[in-house]
Amino acid sequence: MTTYTKPLPAISSLNRPYWEALKRHELKLQRCTECGKVWYPPAPFCPACWSDAVTWQRLSGRGRVNSWVVFHQAYFPSFQDDLPYNVAEVELEEGPRLLTNLVGVDLAEIRIGMPVEVVFEDVTPEITLAKFRPVEQHSR
Amino acid sequence: MSLWDLREKAAICGVGHSPYGRRLNRSAIDLAGEAIRQAAADAGLRRDDLDGLIVSFGTPIGADADTLAYVLGLKLRCYLQTWAHGRFTASCIQWAAMAVNAGLARYVACMAAVSFSGLRKPMMGGAGDTEGAREGGGGHGEDPVFGMTSPGAGAALVARKYFARYGATSRQLAAVAVAFRKHAALNPAAIMREPISVEDHQNSRFVCEPLHLLDYCLINDGAACVIVTTAERARDLRKPPVYISGMQGLPAGREEFIWTYPGFGISQQAEYDYEPGLQPVYQMAGVTPAEIDALFTYDAFSILVWTALERFGFCRPGEAAAFTQEGRIELGGALPMNTNGGLLSEAHIMGWNHQVEIVRQLRGECGARQIANAQIIQWANAYGDSLIYRRG
Structure with missing residues (x-):
């Protein structure tokens, strides 16, 4: 396998589930179970209603x-x-x-x-x- | 209602700039020193009168405020700097206007200084540029993982969508670059003074398609400075004051994308038909867009001229493409824009060169490119901030 030389993403506490899902060939983003909003980039709580009721949903x-x-x-x-x-x-x-x-x-x-x-x-x-x-x- | 009415309570009392050039072999601090000293001389101030300093486009690319104060022997009691993004020009002047009226400082030098040619590694879009590494992507919407790098890439996304949504063309965009080059030809300080044609624009190479090289601003060396004080103090100085009549802050949030207005539908913006209404800057100044004698904007990329015109209500969404044709934004046109030549052709001093030009236009100091009887000039940007200046 040749070495991959392009820039790689910086994994953070917020985006780690996104990258872990991609590794399993699943596209997932956060969804608020209170207001239903799905968003990117990953956030510590819902940017639409500030609820903590956040899940990672497969898209x-x-x-x-x-x-x-x-x-x-x-x-x-x-x-x-x-x-x-x-x-x-x-x-x-x-x-x-x-x-x-x-x-x-x-x-x-x-x-x-x-x-x-x-x-x-x-x-x-x-x-x-x-x-x-x-x-x-x-x-x- | 605002609790603190700052309409025409602050003024620009002095302006100055270094030479502008592609490779001046001078450091940012060196250039900054020349701009500050010139601005102080223009106002008739001495070094020790300057007790405030706001540096925009500071570290890690431009001159930083700490070093500047130390090297130039300034004695400051009020200073700060913004990070290395160009869009804080109006914010810096707002903070200075507040500081002098709050008694935190008497004279605040506001400026930017940069020596791009002296930087060790390429800073705009390449490996030395930390912009794309900002957590969550940063203001330009960059993502180096997919090769989405450099500020122009986000502007190209906006241009592509604008062309498709409104049936506009790259050829129409050429009129912006051609107009500002004509202005630069009348400005001895401008870096690019050779006339260009629409064909030259169309034949220039693509950088990030659909934007051509001539849709991109310069990358250069230089410094520009304006000094803000109270309107009352400014009236007693060497030059006539230029009043700050209206101010509108820089917005931020998910509905904002740096190179366009809300509702455009780029990055995470919702998509809808944008209605500017009468923007707060006009309400503060007590004027309407129809009363603006000339408009200056942050033309890092030609498409920003269109989105700025539409954001502030000079044109309806989609109409700026036609509005900018037939010399309407040139000297002698209905709404002259960036008479210095702009970032596209004078120099990229993060909009500080534009503030210098606005002040000189309102004082009648612009010679061959003077706007006849200019009374009210606006600084207004695609990303939403604005200042309205009035001749004193």
Whole structure:
């Protein structure tokens, strides 16, 4: 296995369950059992109603592209070989938006509103990233 | 109702700046010293009159307030600094206006100084930049894990969504860069003075698509300073005062994203049709957008000019793309903007160069780029803060 040289996430007391779920290939975010809100980034209590009634809920993994960009310049050397590469903001069915990379799609085909679903990319033994691919290409 | 009416109770009494350049081979403290001393001389103040200092864009990138006070021999009783983000310009001036009226200081130098060329490692978006490492992602919405780095990337997300939602184009955005370059050509202090065309903009390389290189501001060296005091003291100094008529604080929270207004639907913002109403800054100053003679904004990326115009009600959402065409934001147009050339073409001094220009416009000191009979000038930003200045 080649060494993964791209930046890795900083694991904190708040986001640890998110990253542990991804490692099991599950997309989970916090949900408030009082007001029903689902949010990102992880918080010590519900940012909508300040309730402590917070659970980690498994999400559908489906969403749509809210906006996206294409990098033509590498700010980290480890992204140099990927140029030009996309970064998308995906709006999950449950509401929150995540930054991610779209996989399995040509840059010319990306559209705002495009339906996508999560794919799990194991980049190191400890870290799995949530990336997204168009629903049509790989569903069923 | 505000308990403490600060309308025109504070004023700018002096302005100064260092040379601006891409590689000046001078440190941030060195440049800061020149800007502060020039501002004091402009106001007719001596070193020991300065008892307050607010440094924006401080450590770890810009000059820091501690070192500045120590190296320049200042004797301060009121000082602070904001971290290395550019958007605290209005906040610094607000705090200074409050401090002088509360008697915490008499004269507060407000400024930023930076020597990007002297930094050991690249600070904007690369491994030396701690912005993307902020817990929860930070204000620009960066995430280096996915290669989402540098402030321009968040602005590119906004631009893509704006284009799609309102049918606007990169070609229309070029008008912003072209207008500010025209202004810079009239400004001897500006770094980029060669005229550019819409074609030049369209042919410039993509950095973070859909933004081209000419949608991006400069990365440079320089310092700019304004001195805030009470309106009463300012009237007795060397130059005519420029009054601070209205102030509006920098908002924060889940409905805010640094490069656009609430309701736009980027990052965790809800998406809805934004209605600015009459923003608090106008209510404090007792004016409406129609009375503003010129508008200055933090143009780190050209798209911010559109979102600022819409945030403050100069245009309805989606209409800034058309509004910024046909010379409307140029000198002689309906609403001249960033007559110094802005961050795009004069220099990136975190908006402090814009404050210097506003004051000089209101004093009638701008020569070839003077706005005829300028009385009221506004500083207003995509991220929601604002100041309204009036000629004294």
